[in-house]
Amino acid sequence: MEFCLNSRKPHALGIVLAVLILGLLSFRVAECQTSSFMEPIKYKALRCRKHSAVLTDFGATGDGKTINTKAFKSAIDHLSQFADDGGAELIVPPGKWLTGSFNLTSHFTLYIDKDAVILGAQDESAYPLIEVLPSYGVGRDGGGRHSSLIFGTNLTDVVITGGNGTLNGQGKYWWDKFRAKKYNDTRPYLIEIMYSNHVQISNLTLIDSPSWNVHPVYSRNVLVKDLTILAPIDSPNTDGINPDSCKKVRIEDCFIVSGDDCIAVKSGWDQYGYKFGMPTKDLLIRRLTCISPDSATIALGSEMSGGIKNVWAEDITAIDTQSGIRIKTGIGRGGYVKDIYVRRMTVKTMKYVFWITGDYGSHPDDGWDPKALPVIKNINYRDMVAENVTYSARLDGISGDPFTGICISNVTIGLTEKPKELQWNCTNVAGVTSQVTPRSCDLLPPSDKVFNCPFPDHPHWDVKLKTCSHIGSKKIEL
Template sequence: MIRPVFGILVFLAIFHFPAIESQSQRNLVTSKIEFSALRCRKHSAILTDFGAVGDGKTSNTKAFKKAISKLSQMATDGGGAQLVVPPGKWLTGSFNLTSHFTLFIQQGATILASQDESEWPVIAPLPSYGKGRDGTGAGRFNSLISGSNLTDVVITGNNGTINGQGQYWWDKFKKKQFKLTRPYLIELLFSKNIQISNITLIDSPSWNIHPVYCKNVIIKSVTVLAPVTVPNTDGINPDSCANTLIEDCYIVSGDDCIAVKSGWDQYGIKFGMPTKQLSIRRLTCISPKSAGVALGSEMSGGIKDVRIEEVTLTNTESAIRIKTAAGRGGYVKNIFARRITMKTMKYVFWMSGDYNQHPDEGYDPKAFPEVTNINYRDMKAENVTMSGSLDGIDKDPFKGICISNVTIALADNAKKVQWNCTNVAGVTSRVKPEPCSLLPEKKAPMKNDEDCVFPSDLIPIESVVLKKCFV
């Protein structure tokens, strides 16, 4: 039965959900919570209808699974269904979502990740990685919230929280006690029409949000908070995904705020699914030991057509970092970035061709990556240690680099040599401090409309208009 002390709206009678409707629900006087979503739902339920207890101590894994199973049956009429997580602390292990489904986490509600490993099923490594990302081939723990081969899934709220309680996992990983890859908070595989928005993620065991082999993905107004001293707590990692929008997110992390990926060495090459048509805009990032946006290091399926704009970076190791190596294969090409504001940076521009972590000995050392058509413009930075460290690969240089209209103010302890460039080629215009000789000033000064290019068109997901929904 519903617990009206939570004061949450659930109009089950209106939505014709007789399987779980109660007299108290019919008599409940409520106020609407409005939110935006790809789809609104015909059916609705509240987690407590399935025996959940929000005391932060009782396991609710069975309640989540029971609720989603029941709602999946109700969603088959085309109207979809939503599960409301009300205020409280809801301890749970891993659970899978269903299609045509909304998980709504209300303000004041916290989904707490269990620290009991038995509540985390073990699953096979991703096919484009070949083994667990934490350096073992034994498999990996399923993510807290996951799903595969789904259509039309929304994870949202009015700033509800998912807390990964990561300390247990961080300590054990640091001691090298895991034979399995740590779980992520949210991972969806082989799915389409996905929205993750208006929630806060705290203390993930490892990566926070990982859409992989997905298309048509919106990640919007998400806050990610992780200790800056903990590695592998990446914020958002689109991986072999097409047509993805990441906007209006705030991320504090011990690793890359956003890491764009597409598989690892020979496994990623064989799987052959690139990340493409990706828009990242209005990102705020703090990451003292890593990048605002990283392209790679696992990029063996290819990364192309990435647009990055209106980004604010504070106390972050680098702005946009390209990470690859011989053996990766694949490509990073057609990358466009503009309007980046930075304060307290180790590097502004960083490209690494020697990121030599490999899944096993089966990789091809002659599988060289292609890095070309990389465009940066309209950037300002202050308190910077080094302007650029750009290192391509011997006999496989990074080409087509363009940097224009960039002003970098140096820190008191700045490096005497501001640009280190090897095996790269490109041009610059109106960049201070003066770049290295491999990135010469374009002889004919570029006019404003002739700066490094940024596409004028939109990727399809940027034109999607969300619907006004209620819970």
């Protein structure tokens, strides 16, 4: 089967050629026909594409039962030839498209229609085992690790977007096996992009991931925008968005309901992380809404051994969530978390508004170094309002390795009807507060002067998204 994709030149739009050759039996029969997907498409993206194809043109069936992994792979393999000629987009039309893991290519857009659902296959063999991450040493669940449903590595200019189309990981199959300890390798994520530059993941609904939902790792210039991420609040390790050893990441306008941290910022695990030495830095998180009764709105760590620095978070809403910004680390982690700036956070029903944990003790193996102590400093929170809170703060540093430079200002915390008597539980930390209610602990004494904790200008990552459109049909040759 040959495919002849047309360029998106105005004079070529909507042209349909039909040629019927009848004659000698030795002649090949050919027919050009319109694509099965005809509706106009318009979306915002880092780049628009010159070429376009529809998944059904590669033999896919959207009945929710037929496995379409081969169709996805064939389509993307074919479209990769247009990388140097304006790039290409693959349109996933309305339907339910069951598939295993497939890999993306550079200068490429995967567009998922508003009425399209990509269903993750419930079969381990549909997700090949791949190399463990060098900054982790093992799979995060232990053992090896499976390729994600949508995967890509060493890519440039890749867009995963849609009209709020859906990725459904059908995670219950995996959660049940994980809870029963019947599985020894790391479950697949929904989207993982590795060693890549200029990545956009936007305008999608992600449901029931087997484990983490979105995992950009060892990448830079990443935009994650307008995602709705949903998982049962008791589902294991269904983190929403996990930027991991990445540089220049923007996460904005997302709504997340999760069984784990809504956003977890990471950079490698113990000796593997600090040896690999790739921090997450220059991260902007804004306009996030989180619901996660057993976990954090934004977690820094616990795998932070490569370092985390220069993080800005603003205009954050947390509802019925265990904690606000939580720093998770421990002896053996090494690395650092520093230069963290948070402002304009609204909290409704929460166990801990502020939580720093210095005894997070999970390790990849027995090779971790008990002398590798983390550095936690210059942590800034300001302009926050909370209501129905059980504890204002639990801040636990490490004996002999205090966490310093903690600044909290202009924070009002309303307590639950039965709050804990000790509202601020602080050990091995140092810092200062201003205009904080209830009064902070003695290790974070109120300042004599009213001030605001710093929130410096974040880098001006003014991403200019283009308006891309697909109008009319393309032609295929069968």
